[in-house]
Structures are given as structure tokens and as C-alpha cells.
Amino acid sequence: MRAALGxxxxxxxxxxxxxxxxxxxxxxxGDFPAAVQGYETALAGGDRSAGLYENLASAQMKAxxxxxxxxxxxxxxxxxxxxxxxxxxxxxxxxxxxxxPGSAGWRGVVAERVPLLPLVIVGGGVMWLGxxxxxxxxxxxQPKFWPMAGAAVCLLGGGALAAMGFLSDPRWVLRDAAVVLxxxxxxxxxxxxxxxxxxxxxxxxxxxxxxxxxxxxIYVRSLDGKRGWASTxxxxxxxxxx
Amino acid sequence: MAALxxxxxxxxxGVSQQVDATLSQDFTSVGQPVQLNVAVVGARGAQVPQSLxxxxxxxxxxxxxxxxEMQFGTGGYRRTVTANYTxxxxxxxEGNFTLPAIPVEVDGKVLKTKPLTLRVSPGRxxxxxxxxAIPTQQGMQGNPSSPQNPSRGSSQPEPAEGxxxxxxxxxxxTTAYAGEVVPVEIRFYFDARYRVRLxxxxxxxxxxxxxxxxxxxxxxxxxxxxxxxxxxxFQTAITPAKSGPLEIPxxxxxxxxxxxxxxxxxxxxxxxxxxxxxxxxxxTITTDAAELEVKPLPREGRPESFGGAIGQFSxxxxxxxxxAASGDPVSLKVVVAGRGNFxxxxxxxxxxxDGWRTYPPGEEFVPSPSDPIGFNGENRYEYMLLARxxxxxxxxxxxxxxxxxxxxxxxxxxxxxxxxxxxxxALAAPPVAVASAAPSSSPSPSDAEALPEESALVKNFVPSSxxxxxxxxxxxxxxxxxxxxxxxILLVALGRKWARSPRAREAAALRETRRLLKxxxxxxxxxxxxxxxxxxxxxQRLLGPGRADSGLEPRTQLDRLSLPPExxxxxxxxxxxxxxxxxxxxxxxxxxxxRQKILNHLKTFDLELxx
Numbered sequence: 132m133r134a135a136l137g138x139x140x141x142x143x144x145x146x147x148x149x150x151x152x153x154x155x156x157x158x159x160x161g162d163f164p165a166a167v168q169g170y171e172t173a174l175a176g177g178d179r180s181a182g183l184y185e186n187l188a189s190a191q192m193k194a195x196x197x198x199x200x201x202x203x204x205x206x207x208x209x210x211x212x213x214x215x216x217x218x219x220x221x222x223x224x225x226x227x228x229x230x231x232p233g234s235a236g237w238r239g240v241v242a243e244r245v246p247l248l249p250l251v252i253v254g255g256g257v258m259w260l261g262x263x264x265x266x267x268x269x270x271x272x273q274p275k276f277w278p279m280a281g282a283a284v285c286l287l288g289g290g291a292l293a294a295m296g297f298l299s300d301p302r303w304v305l306r307d308a309a310v311v312l313x314x315x316x317x318x319x320x321x322x323x324x325x326x327x328x329x330x331x332x333x334x335x336x337x338x339x340x341x342x343x344x345x346x347x348x349i350y351v352r353s354l355d356g357k358r359g360w361a362s363t364x365x366x367x368x369x370x371x372x373x
Numbered sequence: 374m375a376a377l378x379x380x381x382x383x384x385x386x387g388v389s390q391q392v393d394a395t396l397s398q399d400f401t402s403v404g405q406p407v408q409l410n411v412a413v414v415g416a417r418g419a420q421v422p423q424s425l426x427x428x429x430x431x432x433x434x435x436x437x438x439x440x441x442e443m444q445f446g447t448g449g450y451r452r453t454v455t456a457n458y459t460x461x462x463x464x465x466x467e468g469n470f471t472l473p474a475i476p477v478e479v480d481g482k483v484l485k486t487k488p489l490t491l492r493v494s495p496g497r498x499x500x501x502x503x504x505x506a507i508p509t510q511q512g513m514q515g516n517p518s519s520p521q522n523p524s525r526g527s528s529q530p531e532p533a534e535g536x537x538x539x540x541x542x543x544x545x546x547t548t549a550y551a552g553e554v555v556p557v558e559i560r561f562y563f564d565a566r567y568r569v570r571l572x573x574x575x576x577x578x579x580x581x582x583x584x585x586x587x588x589x590x591x592x593x594x595x596x597x598x599x600x601x602x603x604x605x606x607f608q609t610a611i612t613p614a615k616s617g618p619l620e621i622p623x624x625x626x627x628x629x630x631x632x633x634x635x636x637x638x639x640x641x642x643x644x645x646x647x648x649x650x651x652x653x654x655x656x657t658i659t660t661d662a663a664e665l666e667v668k669p670l671p672r673e674g675r676p677e678s679f680g681g682a683i684g685q686f687s688x689x690x691x692x693x694x695x696x697a698a699s700g701d702p703v704s705l706k707v708v709v710a711g712r713g714n715f716x717x718x719x720x721x722x723x724x725x726x727d728g729w730r731t732y733p734p735g736e737e738f739v740p741s742p743s744d745p746i747g748f749n750g751e752n753r754y755e756y757m758l759l760a761r762x763x764x765x766x767x768x769x770x771x772x773x774x775x776x777x778x779x780x781x782x783x784x785x786x787x788x789x790x791x792x793x794x795x796x797x798x799a800l801a802a803p804p805v806a807v808a809s810a811a812p813s814s815s816p817s818p819s820d821a822e823a824l825p826e827e828s829a830l831v832k833n834f835v836p837s838s839x840x841x842x843x844x845x846x847x848x849x850x851x852x853x854x855x856x857x858x859x860x861x862i863l864l865v866a867l868g869r870k871w872a873r874s875p876r877a878r879e880a881a882a883l884r885e886t887r888r889l890l891k892x893x894x895x896x897x898x899x900x901x902x903x904x905x906x907x908x909x910x911x912x913q914r915l916l917g918p919g920r921a922d923s924g925l926e927p928r929t930q931l932d933r934l935s936l937p938p939e940x941x942x943x944x945x946x947x948x949x950x951x952x953x954x955x956x957x958x959x960x961x962x963x964x965x966x967x968r969q970k971i972l973n974h975l976k977t978f979d980l981e982l983x984x
Contacts, residue, residue, distance in 0.1 A: 155830055179838065182831030189830060210837035215702050215757060219732055251842050259855045266859060270866035296842065303841035370839050 150176060151183060158190055166190035181211035188220065197228060201336035202310040205369045209301050212242035228336040233354040241299040250299075254292025261285025302370060309351065309366040311337045317366070319359025323348035330359040339366065390415040392477045394486035395743045396462075398712050400685045402494045402778035403467055406545055408435075409460040410743065411475055411486060414453065420478035421458045430470055430491070432462040436593035436604065459593075464493040494778045537564040538630065540660035542623055548666045549613055553683045553777050554585075554714045554748055555665070556610045559624045561658050562602040565594060570653070572627035575607055579622045581667075585610045588745030610748050612714060616669040623660040629653040670775055676784045678722045682774035684713015688721065690787035692767045697794040703758040707734070707770045707787065710751035712744075720754050721772035725789065728762040728796065760794035767792055886913045887979070893972060900963035903971075904951040910975055911944055914982055940981055943974040 154169025170187035184207035191200035204221040207214060225232065235243070241250075264282035268274050297303065311317040314335045321328040323345055331353060333339065339351040342358070349366060352358045390413070397408035409432065413419045425432035436459050458477075464470070469492050474485040543558040559577060563569045574587055588608040595604050613619050631653050670683070690707045697703050707721050720734050734754040741749035758767065766789035773784040842848055871877050889910045893903055908927075915930040927948060931941060954961040 151834075158830060178834070178836065180834035180836055182834045186830045206839075209839060211835075215759065219757070247842065251848070255848075255852065259852075259859075262855075262859055263862075266862055266866070270863075270870065300841045300843065302839055303843055306841065 151178070151186070154186070154190070158186070158193075161193075163190050163194035167194050167196065179210065181207040181214050181217065184210065185214070185217050185220075188217075192224070197224060198310065198312050198314060198335035200224060201228065201230070202312070202367060202369065205305070205308075205310060205338065206371070209305060209369065212247065212301050213244070218243070225336060229334040230337045231354065233338070238299040238304055239301075241295055242301050242304075245296075245299075247296045247300055251293055251296035254289050254294070254296055257285050257289025258293055259289070261287070261289055305338075305369045307341045308338050308369040309341050309349070310369060311335050311339065311361075311365060312367055313365055317361055319351065319353065319357060319361055321359060323350075323360040327360070331355075331357045338369070341366070341368070390479050390482070390484065392419075392475075392479070392484045392486050394472075394475060394489055396472075396489055396491060397743070398685075398749060399490060400492045400494070400711075400778070401464060403464050405778070406461050406463045407491065409462055409472065409489070411458040411460070411477065413456045413458070413477055413479060413484075415455075416479040417454050417456060419456060419458070422475060425460060425462075425472065425475065427470055427472060429466045429468060429493075430462050430464055430472075432460050432472070435459045435461045436591075436595060436606075457591075462491070464491070467493045467495045469493075537567060538562065538628075538656055538658050540624065540626065540658045542621065542660040542663050544621065544663045544665060547664070548668060550668050550670055550683060550775065550777050551613050551616045552670065552681060552714060552717060554610045554612050554712075556608065556746070556748060557621075558606055558608050559587075559660060560604055560606040561626050561628075561660075562595070562597070562604050563628075563630065565601040565603050568631040569603070570629045571605070572629065572655075575624040575626040577609065577622075577624040579620070581615060581617075581619050582611045582613045582621070585612075585746050585748070608746050610746055612717075613665065613667040616667045619665040619667045621663040621665060623662045625657060625659045628656050628658065630656050671780075671782075674782050676773040676782055678771045678784065679773040679775070679782060680719030680722075682709070682713060682718035682772070683777060684711055684774060685776055685778065686711035686713060686772070686774050686783075686785070688770065688772050688785040688787055690767075690770050690790065692790045692792055695792050697760065697792065699795040700759070701794075703760070703767065703792060703794055705756040705758055705767050705770070705790075707754045707756065707772075708751050709754070709772055712749040713774065715747070715750060715752050718752065718774070721770040723756060723768040724771050724786075726768045728760065728764055729768055730759040730761055731768070732757045758794075760796045762796035764792065764794040764796065766790060882913075886910060889913075890972065890975060890979075893968075893975075896965065896968070900961050901954050903963060903968065904947070904954040904961070907947050907971060907975060908951040911948060911978070914979060934982075936978075936981055940974070940978055944978050947971055947974065 150169060150173035154166045154173065157163070157165035157169055167187065167190045170183060170190060174183055174187065184203045188200040188203035188207065191197070191203060201221060201224050204217050204224065207217040208221065211217070222232070241247075261282045261284070265279065265286055268279045268282055311333050312335065316332055316334045316337070318329045319331050319333065321330055333353055337353065339353050339361070342350045342352055344350070344363070347363045348360050349363055350358065351361055351366070392414075393412045395410050395412070397410070401407050409425075411421060421434065423434050437456060462472075469490060472489040472491060474488050477484050477486065538561070540559065540561045543560065545556060549555050559575055561575075571590070577587070578584055586609065590605045590607055593604050593606075595602050607624075611621065687710050688707065689710070690705060692703055692705045694701075694703070705723075709715075709718070709721065715738050720736060723729075723731055734756040737753045738747075739751050739753060740747045741751075744750060754770075756770075769789050770787045771784060772786075773782055775781070776783050838845075889906050892898070893906045893910075898906075911931075912927045915927050915934075928945065931944060934941075936944075950961065
């Protein structure tokens, strides 16, 4: 099993060899803008992985693009929710940017501590096993209580585990999230007009939830629950569009 | 309606009576008073001893407060009364003391608290404070001693003769260290004949020290110089910011009092705190100031790991999981518990961290439930550790503090905990460069290098997708396939169950019976056979499936049915012709018209039975 996994990683590494190596070389030389460009090229080519986003974040940090680095780290966490390096780096970066720490909630805790893919597979398998046992037990002439109860527990417990895995998936949780990109931050306005009243100022790197779009304006909600309008170019979705 | 309302609002007194005793702190020094609280739940008017006889301790009753909670439950409103009886205990010598179980008489029953232990370290000399006055009130056992004026060190005020309101500021010590948290109590005395309403919380601040938030007011009664006073006390703590003499200004309280002449009958002091009053006059009460000599922390003996903690603390740690795979973090939870300046202390240091990557810990302060001001409690730190090499034990947490009771620095260490953590080759390199590239204001991993190296970059890439599990095709395909199979099995099972049901059997038998008509429709069939089938059809339709051979006579059954006469005659005629064909030696003639007529009669008969 371990050998198979090692082989998978190795072959993946071979598959992804190419554009990122130039970026690595640029990073080593201290040419961080070139490194950023190289990693972005590799990612645009479809080679998406948490590691590449972490490297991109490192290069962006060195290039002074700290809100962009926060976005890259968010994406790295999306792809590998248990990546502790990315989480710690993002926590440190958020603190330096002045981004208030948000509550992870139960879904964040699950995503951080439990491998979600096995959780979904095991939960779904147990759920379907329970469903079949329940069916087989139910079509008997005289169903017995304990086998039926066991099947029901499998069905409900497995379903709950699978649902927990599905709902804790950060790619699902943050499907409508966006990150503030300008270094100077972003003002949430009470109306989609430049002259309207400022509700709250968000620092660069802050994360918001997109509620709806209207032309060049987006209606968003900040982590502390404040709602307001922001201009579209100031925000970039955490989940890339393609 | 009134009865219903009374039922809904019915007060339930079914709370079992319980007593419990707690110490405000279980470690002190000679002359430093501690508070013993005896909580009686579910009863009022309990009898408690006026003093506790423990050699080496001066323990006296100091006051009582009551609290009532109302909760709506399944049986209506539930009222819980909790009475707190407070003792002040001044250690007269060092040693370990056991406070005996305290007998509490409640409604004729005697309940006992659990024994408690108090550790007393040597004091720093100086006068042992004198306990404040012993209140006389209902619920006291024995004869109260002569009332004394509250007095403790230089900060104790003497109420003027006949004074109706006054306050006092109780500072339990005359010397302290810079940064040490010193508990303070502010008391306001009101002549019990006056009704009082407090305007606000007391004002209490000054230069050279910080003040913790005031506790909720505690109310009790106390007799001084023959006058019964209602006492409202607030607890807080101050922290001197620098060494040198410190003057602590008095606390000020704004209140309104109503002279006895204008009070209505039946009013009481506590009702006056919240109720309406007549002919009130505003009163501002200011306590006396106090002085404190603040000393700097000694330089000698200061450990390197000292991070500003002053007080009395203990240290404990746990690590989870016990087995960690390569790359999995180990959580080391370290708890600093005790009393002191929790808000100013730094986290314990980790030592013996070779082969580990460590990160700055998360921190959470949990105050003790019995402490109203956050002076007692515990700081919980959680360190995330990643094994670079295979490890069998966690690092050790080291925590140093200055104990003002013994005037020494104390260093505590946790024992290394046995775990099995597999090292990760990838972690042998420095962590992602972001941490070290962050500004200096943000913490960075303790072993992070100053600048990112190319080797710090991630080299192994596992292709991933931004598509959530809920939107993945394989998830829908797998679950859809399983759901289709499940549905098919369900349909088959239901079909089989239906096939075995009586109705299904009846329907099948009816189909079989009607098939006889189709057989009879064949023009090549012999007349004998034709009438035999006709009789069988009538028999099965009349007697039902499976009962054709039951011995019942079809004609008898035919008589019981309310069929139209022409149909009955036709069927009887068919049965007669069957009998004739069966028993007659002559051949029964049957032409095509006859056949068709008989078939039509049988079909009409079938339809009639179906109605």
C-alpha cells in the first residue's frame, strides 16, 4: 500500500515536472516575481496541487504580494485541508495583515483533523450496507428487531459520517468565498456606488462570502457578519473559476 | 383559566438539599487570609457554626448571601435557592491544615461538607491582620462575640458613631511586588433601617496600578456597635505597575437612600435595591485610601524561562495522539493552573525539541468557577508538534514563575510523555517560507530559518481538484448505481410479496377460470368437452378458486345469489345440458350458434358476478 502510494506520488511528480522547475530556479535566485509567474503558469496549465500553491504563496510573500499569498494559501488548504504548514503560514500571515481570526466551526475542525475522502467513502459504504441490510431484513416475513436496529444504526450513522465529510469539504464550504486583494484593504459600502457610506473596512487578505453580484459590484458578508457592497476587481474567488 | 395559570406557574420546591465547601485558594502564607465558602443549595435559614476550631488557623464566620434562580422545566417553574456562608480564615502559622467537615443544619437535618486542605507557607513577618467584625444574624449558632469594627491593617475605616452609611477598602497586604495581582475587596455599609438603591457600580481606579473588573455585588447583613448594617461588597484585584510606594485611592459609590420615616411597611433592603422609593436623597460614599509598598522582582535567581508570571501555579501536560503517522501533528496540551497574573504571563517553553518542529501555541484562559474576578483559573496552551525524525517521547514544557508568598522563583517541568511519532523526510526541510517571511511582529516557528531557501519549497505534488466531493461525478455514479440496485431489489421484493398475497392468488385463479372460455371458443372442440368446460367455469366462478372440488353443489350456490332471472335460467340450462351430455348415452347436439349463445351467457354471467 505504502509502495503504491509512493509510486503515485512519484509518478505525479514526474507528471508535474516542467514549468514549476523554472519557478523553483527563479525562487532560488531571488527573482520572486519570475517565480510567481512560473508557478502561476504551472497552475494555469492545470497542474493543481496544494504544494504548488504553497510555493506560489512563498514567492508572493517574497515579492510583497501578501494578500495574494493569503489567497494562495487558502487554495492550498482547500486542496489539502490537513496541510498544517499552510494553515500555520496563513494564520501568521493573517495576523500580520490584521485579518481577524474567524471561527473555524465544526466543519473546519473536521476538515483539519479528519481525512475527508476516507470519511466520505467509509461513511457512504456503511450507509449503503445499512440500507441493503435494512432492505433484506425488511422483506422477510417476520423481521427481527436487533438485525433491523443494527441495519438502521449503520444506515443513519454511515449517512451522518458521509454527510459530515461532504459538508466539511472546504471546497464546498468556501465555494462562495472571496479574498480581498488590494494591499490597502477594501471598504464595504452600504450601496453599489463609490460615494455611499462605508460600513466596515476590511484588510487585504480578509475573506468574505459573496452573496450576489450586480454588474461590477458584489454584495458580500464579512466574517463578523457585516454586509455591504464591494467592487468586483477588489475580490478574487477562493475557488478558481476554471 | 386561573387554575391553568396556577398550574403553569406552579412553583416546584423539589430540589434536594446539598452543601458544598470551597476555598478561594488552597495555598497561602502566614497572615494572608483566604475565604471559605459553604454553599447550601435548596434551603434557606441553614444553621452553620460561628467559627471553626482548627489549631493554627483563625476561622470566623463573615457573612451570608442568598441567591434564587427560577427555571421553567417540565413540571412548571423550578425555584432553586442557594445560600452562601462565608468564613474568613487567617493562618497563624505555616503547615498543612485540614479544615474539618462543617456541620450544616438544614430543616432539622445535619448535612456535612467535605474536609478541605489548606497549605500555608511561612509569612514575611509583620502583623497578622485582624479579622473583620463577626456579624450577628439569624442562622448563626452559638453566642456571637462582641461586634468589632472592620479593621485590617491601615486600610480599615472606623465607622463614626451613628453613621448611617460608610465604606471600606480591604487590601490584604501592605507590601507587594510589581506585576503581582493583589485581591481587593470594597465594602459599603448601609444602616439596615434605610432602603437603598445603588445608582451604579463603584468607581475605583488610580495611577500606578491596573484594576480587574469588579465582581457582582455580594449582599449580607452585619452588626457593628449595636447597629445592623446591610453590606454590599465587591471583589476585584489590582496589579502595581512599578516599584515604590503606591497610594490606592478610595472607591466611590453613588446611591440613593430612603430615610426610615418615609418607608412603606414590608419593604426590605434588597427589595429597595430594585424597587421604587419615596423621598430619597442621593448619597456618595467614598472609602478611605490605602497604601501599598511595591517592591521590584528580585534579579537574583531569575530563571531564563521566566516570562513574567507571578503567583502560585501548577503545571500539567497531555499529548495526543499516542501514535502519529509521518507528517501527522502531535498536540501537546500544557495547562498552567493556579492564581496570579494570567494575563501577563508568557507560554511555557518547550525544551528537548531536537527532531521536532514546534509552533507557537494557542492559548485559552479558563477562570475558576468559584472565582468572581478571574484571579484563579488556568491557562491552557496547545502546541502543535511535527516529528522530523522518529520520536518516542514529547518535548518537555518548562514554566517559571515568581511566588510572592515564599519570595522565590519556582521552575516547573513536565515529564516527557511516551508517544510514537514517525518522522517525515519532507519536514526535515524548513517549513513553507511564508512563516519566516512574515513581519517580525508575527510569531514564527521556533526553528524556522531566517530566509527561505529553494530547498524549503514543496517538491512532491499530488494533483488535486477544486471540485468538492458533492459535485464529483464518481460520487454521483457510485451512489446512483447503488441506489438503482437498491431500488431494483426493493421492486423485486415487493413484486414477490404481492405475488404471494391472497388477492394476487385470487386474480391468478380468475385468469385461469376465464381461460376456460377461450378454450371453449375453439370450434373444433367436442360437445361433451364443451359442456364439461362450461360446467367447470360455472363451478369455479360460483365457488371460488380452489373450492371447485369442495363438494358444494353449484345450483345451491346459484340459488343464494341475487342474479337476474334470465341469467340464472341460462346458467341452469347450461348445467342441465352438461348433465345430459355426461349421463345420456345419446350424443348431445351442439351447433355453432348454440355454442356462441352459451358462450355469451357465460360471459354475461361472469360480468354479473364481477359487479
